[in-house]
Amino acid sequence: MGFTPHGKHLIAGEWIGGGATFQNEPASGAPSDFSMGTVDLVNRAAEGAEDAFWAYGYTTRAERVAFLHAIADEIEARADDITDIGCRETGLPPARLQGERGRTTGQLRLFAETLLKGTYLDVRHDAALPDRQPAPRPDIYLMQRPIGPVAVFGASNFPLAFSVAGGDTAAALAAGCPVVVKGHSAHPGTGEVIAEAIHAAMLSTGMHPGVFSLVQGGKRDVGTSLVQHPLIKAVGFTGSLGGGRALFDLCAQRPEPIPFFGELGSVNPMFLLPAALGARADQIAKGWAGSMTGSAGQLCTNPGIAIVPAGAAGDAFVAATAEALKAVAPQTMLTAGMAEAYRTGKARFDSRNSVRPIYTTDSTGREASPNLYEVSAEAFMADHALTEEVFGPLSLVVRVATADEMVPLAKRFEGQLTATLHMDAQDTDLARALLPVLERKAGRVLVNGYPTGVEVVDAMVHGGPYPASTNFGATSVGTMSIRRFLRPVSYQNLPDSILPADLL
Known part of the structure; x- marks a missing residue:
């Protein structure tokens, strides 16, 4: 029969149900009932998180390392249930859920390693100079400290790695910040299993129930109350531009504005x-087709646009891409709403005379099939709607008359998560001309690869200038993401007896 959700919230260590309910919309199997969130539950969770901060914010790094490892262990102990309910709710294949579970536990363990190293604290020390003239210099230490309770919004397209125990939660917990998660309604059963794992880890390591x-x-009103709650000190979000911008504005309008770390598209x-x-038009085309259609194109790093010079080689690339897409079977999208939005995005391209269809399909219900279009650089730059993300396996080829037109075209792009160069040695001069533009536009620049598949490592940046994200100095993937939930504090002339232990 598989995993059966109980449909309750976890609020400061207590499983709470009752009241109004909603149902998930599984891709397969019968729906389940879940208790619906309320403003009162948000308030109780935020108050529990604030109470927990006075204990959890001052735990040792070793204690938080043990907690992060315990969460990872408890998630792995529920592997079969996670795969079962995750596949049913999202329509993603078992291999994808299993891989994402490994990424989720890997992130938790990577942050545990980060805590052990201690370099994230950015400790600095300027020793006292009592004999300095005309005035002595005091003894000053600097260290990063946790900011307080953090709100996290689960993502629709990553039910594990960007949701309940995903990167935002892992980074905040590592920093010493309690977390209140607003679960995504597309996969509440999956979120429930992960919350059970975190709860079990809290109990086994003796953590405060409000953590x-x-x-x-x-x-x-539930999401609004969460980002505007006076006890919440930062927000992590992965989702749509419209929804993210609305929450960003709410954070800025608070009596005490707080940072909103949104990854928007x-x-x-x-x-x-x-x-x-x-040299390799066919090879690049096949790689692009695989990257743009992976997970039904429902990835924030989906390479949706290829800029291609006019001429025979470019024609061959377009033809090879279309041929590769013909072999891609329809895929189930995460929700019916996303499938409808994908069809709406396709209609936007179909309605434009400047856009030429290369390979088009009809998608029905919750299924999505790939689509490929082509447009001239001039028409592309004249129509901002063509630069907007279509969440799904739809892509656009932009044809430039000459390669030299790539630099001015690149300058017209808004902020991006990634930008990719496909180049050989003979392309070095043009690549050098493009690189300053691309590094200003994107958080990650690739050569001869595809941006889907984001490595969770120290050097990764998953963010970029707006509208890719709301904070261009931050990343939501990699160990640097812990910085979002820390702030620097200077300690002047404190005796060793009261200095924080990490400074001794």
């Missing part, structure tokens, strides 16, 4: 330089 809460579902342009295009 983690999960509020399921709820109307817009990107078209992730690829620039195919002439020598590389002439």
Whole structure:
């Protein structure tokens, strides 16, 4: 029969049900009922998190290391249930859920390693100079400290790695910040299993019950109350531009504005330089087709636009891409709403005379099939709607008359998560001209690869200038993401007896 959800919220260590309910919309199997989130539950969770901060914010790094490892262990102990309910709710294949579970536990353990190293604290010390003239210098230490309770919004397209125990939660807990998660209504059962794992880890390591809460579902007022709650000190979000911008504005309008770390979307342009295009158009086309259709195109790093020079090599690339897409079977999208939004995005391209269909399909119900279009650089730059993300396996080829037009075209892009160069040695001069533009536009620049598949490592940046994200100095993937939930504190002339232990 598989995993059966109980449908309750986890609020400061207590499983709470009752009241109004909502149902998930599984891709397969019968729906389940879940208690609907309320403003009162948000308030209780935030108050529990604030109470927990006075204990959890001052735990040792070793204690938080043990907690993060315990969460990872408890998630792995529920592997079968996670795969079962995750596949049913999202329509994603078992291999994807299993891989994402490994990424989720890997993130938790990576942050545990980060805590052990201690370099994230950025400790600095300027020793006293009592004999300095005309005035002595005091003894000053600096160290990063946790900011307080953090709100996290679960993502629709990553039910594990960007949701209840995903990167935002892992980074905040590592920093010493309690977390209140607003679960995504597309996969509440999956979120429930992960919350059970975190709860079990809290109990086994003796953590304060308010260190983690999960509020399921709820109307817009639930999300609004969470980001505007005076005890919440930062927000992590992965989702749509419209929804993210609305929450960002609410954070800015608070009596005490707080940082909103939103990853909002990107078209992730690829620039195919002439020598590389002439040498391996077919190979690049097949790689692009696989990248753009993976997970039904429902990835924030989906390379949605390819900039290609006019000519025979470019024509061959377009034809090879279309041929590769014909072999891609329809895929189930995460929700019916996303499938409808994908069809709406396709209609936007179909309605434009400047856009030429290369390979088009009809998608029905919750299924999505790939679509490919082509447009001239001039028409592309004249129509901002063509630069907007379509969440799904739809891509656009932008044809430039000459390769030299790539630099001015690149300058017209808004902020991106990624930008890719496909190049050979003969393309070096053009690549050098493009790189200053691309590094200003994107958080990650790739060469001869595809941006889907984000490595969780120290050097990763998953963010970029707006609208890719709301804070261009931050990343939501990699160990640097812990910085979002820390702030620097200077300690002047404190005796060793009261200095924080990490400074001794």
